[in-house]
Amino acid sequence: MDRLVDLAQMLRSKNSGPFLITLDVFFSEEAVYRRVVDSGVISEANILKLYHLDASDLCGIYFFDAALGIKITYHRAVSSGTCGDRDVYGAQQHAPLMELLIP
Amino acid sequence: MKREVKVLSPCGILGYGFPDASFAAGLADSPDAIVVDAGSTDAGPHKLGAKTAIVSRRAAKKDLVRIILGGWSLKIPVIIGSAGGSGGKTHIEWTMGIIAEILKENPDVQPKTAIIFSDIPNEVILAKLGEGKVRCLDAKVLPLDAKILSETTGVVAQMGVEPILRVMEAGADLIVCGRAYDPSPFAAIGIHAGFDPALSYHLGKVLECGALCCNPGTTKDCMMGVLYEDCFEVYPCDPKRKCTTLSVAAHTFYEKDHPYILHGPGIAMDLSGCSFTQLTGNRVRVGGSKLAATDPYTIKLEGARKVAYRTFVVAGVRDPILISQIEEVEALVTESVCEQYRDIDKSDYTINFLNYGKNAVMGSLEPTPVPGHELCVVFEVLAKSQELSAAICSSVRSTFMHYGYEGRKSTAGNLAFPFAPSDVEFGAVYEFSVYHLMEIDDPVSLFGWQWWRP
Numbered sequence: 001m002d003r004l005v006d007l008a009q010m011l012r013s014k015n016s017g018p019f020l021i022t023l024d025v026f027f028s029e030e031a032v033y034r035r036v037v038d039s040g041v042i043s044e045a046n047i048l049k050l051y052h053l054d055a056s057d058l059c060g061i062y063f064f065d066a067a068l069g070i071k072i073t074y075h076r077a078v079s080s081g082t083c084g085d086r087d088v089y090g091a092q093q094h095a096p097l098m099e100l101l102i103p
Numbered sequence: 104m105k106r107e108v109k110v111l112s113p114c115g116i117l118g119y120g121f122p123d124a125s126f127a128a129g130l131a132d133s134p135d136a137i138v139v140d141a142g143s144t145d146a147g148p149h150k151l152g153a154k155t156a157i158v159s160r161r162a163a164k165k166d167l168v169r170i171i172l173g174g175w176s177l178k179i180p181v182i183i184g185s186a187g188g189s190g191g192k193t194h195i196e197w198t199m200g201i202i203a204e205i206l207k208e209n210p211d212v213q214p215k216t217a218i219i220f221s222d223i224p225n226e227v228i229l230a231k232l233g234e235g236k237v238r239c240l241d242a243k244v245l246p247l248d249a250k251i252l253s254e255t256t257g258v259v260a261q262m263g264v265e266p267i268l269r270v271m272e273a274g275a276d277l278i279v280c281g282r283a284y285d286p287s288p289f290a291a292i293g294i295h296a297g298f299d300p301a302l303s304y305h306l307g308k309v310l311e312c313g314a315l316c317c318n319p320g321t322t323k324d325c326m327m328g329v330l331y332e333d334c335f336e337v338y339p340c341d342p343k344r345k346c347t348t349l350s351v352a353a354h355t356f357y358e359k360d361h362p363y364i365l366h367g368p369g370i371a372m373d374l375s376g377c378s379f380t381q382l383t384g385n386r387v388r389v390g391g392s393k394l395a396a397t398d399p400y401t402i403k404l405e406g407a408r409k410v411a412y413r414t415f416v417v418a419g420v421r422d423p424i425l426i427s428q429i430e431e432v433e434a435l436v437t438e439s440v441c442e443q444y445r446d447i448d449k450s451d452y453t454i455n456f457l458n459y460g461k462n463a464v465m466g467s468l469e470p471t472p473v474p475g476h477e478l479c480v481v482f483e484v485l486a487k488s489q490e491l492s493a494a495i496c497s498s499v500r501s502t503f504m505h506y507g508y509e510g511r512k513s514t515a516g517n518l519a520f521p522f523a524p525s526d527v528e529f530g531a532v533y534e535f536s537v538y539h540l541m542e543i544d545d546p547v548s549l550f551g552w553q554w555w556r557p
Binding site: 015026057059066069081087089095 | 144145146147148149240241242243245349352353355356357358359360362363375376378379410411455457463465466467468470485532534535538
């Protein structure tokens with residue numbers, strides 16, 4: 001088992017507009033990307049659990065083979081920069097994803 | 104038609120700065136235009152709502168003077184997107200004040216200057232709402248009606264390339280755009296010169312953040328983009344950076360909800376069939392971008408309204424006995440303060456604590472809420488008025504400072520304040536109250552323009 005952070009070349013979070021956060025994971029080798037995709041760990045069930053989301057909060061999980069990248073987009077609990085927000089740019093919401101274990 | 108057109112992007116946001124050497128190298132490379140994006144909603148709703156700028160006036164002037172003089176020296180057009188950060192009329196006026204100063208200090212520089220406005224009157228939005236032609240974007244629910252619009256400090260819409268092309272055709276050398284879809288001002292250069300709109304927009308998407316698509320990436324350095332008939336190429340102006348296929352492909356993902364479908368004013372880009380090829384040195388070639396016009400043509404509306412006033416305090420906690428029960432103590436402090444203000448309705452204010460070093464960044468999502476040996480506690484009071492938030496925050500601070508929690512040994516004080524005074528009266532807090540798509544018939548008419556002279 002390896003942690004996702006140790007397999008990825010780039011792993012980040014950021015706002016996609018003020019109402020969504022998007023997580024990006026990129027790999028430098030196709031074999032590693034394939035291993036992660038085929039492991040099934042980046043699944044709807046796991047992401048909902050990891051980010052305490054309802055199914056309706058998740059906009060999508062996308063595997064983009066051409067760029068060896070995975071994108072996960074979800075609704076923010078609080079829109080950017082208003083009362084109750086903790087991360088205006090959404091730039092530090094990726095840490096839980098780093099710890100996912102990939103067989 | 105020219106065989107190629109070259110666009111220089113000095114930095115990711117006007118006012119973020121860029122090295123003189125990179126910009127000089129960019130100018131020496133004979134660009135056909137300089138385009139810079141000044142806008143972002145990243146910093147939250149406050150800039151738009153309160154009509155303030157993202158960068159300081161000093162920082163904006165430092166960049167603008169170099170860009171305007173650089174464009175003038177080569178006799179090439181300069182386009183500024185989303186002036187002042189949010190692109191409203193006040194933001195444009197702020198930008199024009201700086202430009203007026205620059206032109207006064209450089210009397211030989213006399214660009215033919217045009218402004219394109221992007222403020223959308225409430226009547227227009229209400230009429231479209233009545234026709235069912237406005238829908239919320241991204242948010243699960245975001246109601247919009249006459250009352251919410253009246254509380255909103257002004258609505259702007261993101262323009263496509265069409266309003267910019269009209270002004271280019273009129274012969275402007277310097278174009279200051281109100282709110283624009285970030286890639287639009289870049290795409291306008293390519294489309295004006297007769298190049299493929301899909302490649303022109305995709306190039307704009309890559310260039311709008313400056314050298315962020317490089318390795319190492321930054322918004323504070325210059326990038327060059329070259330459009331050809333069937334592809335485009337990008338490379339940094341600074342030799343210490345490099346474009347790689349990964350860095351450019353990754354940038355296509357950046358800040359977008361979907362990896363390869365990107366929506367803009369009247370367009371949807373499909374980048375699923377793109378190829379990224381490493382050329383010699385620091386250069387990457389991109390091809391295969393696709394674009395389709397959408398029907399109906401929609402524009403994105405943005406607006407913000409005031410929702411509360413804030414006062415906050417930053418404090419440190421080093422006592423391990425307090426750290427071990429920090430949340431319980433904060434709840435007791437809140438209870439005590441509410442008791443002290445029994446005369447005030449509890450719905451008129453909110454007290455929040457952020458415990459940095461434990462779980463402040465992620466809150467309940469934090470997988471490992473294990474405190475460090477010291478915590479930074481930020482507490483805030485949100486209230487209906489600045490006066491009320493300051494008064495209650497002052498009581499939270501004094502109550503917390505001296506609260507006699509269970510097992511306390513340090514009876515002299517609970518908080519280490521880094522600053523005196525400790526309480527910061529922040530001012531108004533805003534929220535995005537308008538973030539909607541509106542169907543329009545004509546991509547140009549809502550974006551009025553005018554010539555401008557200092």
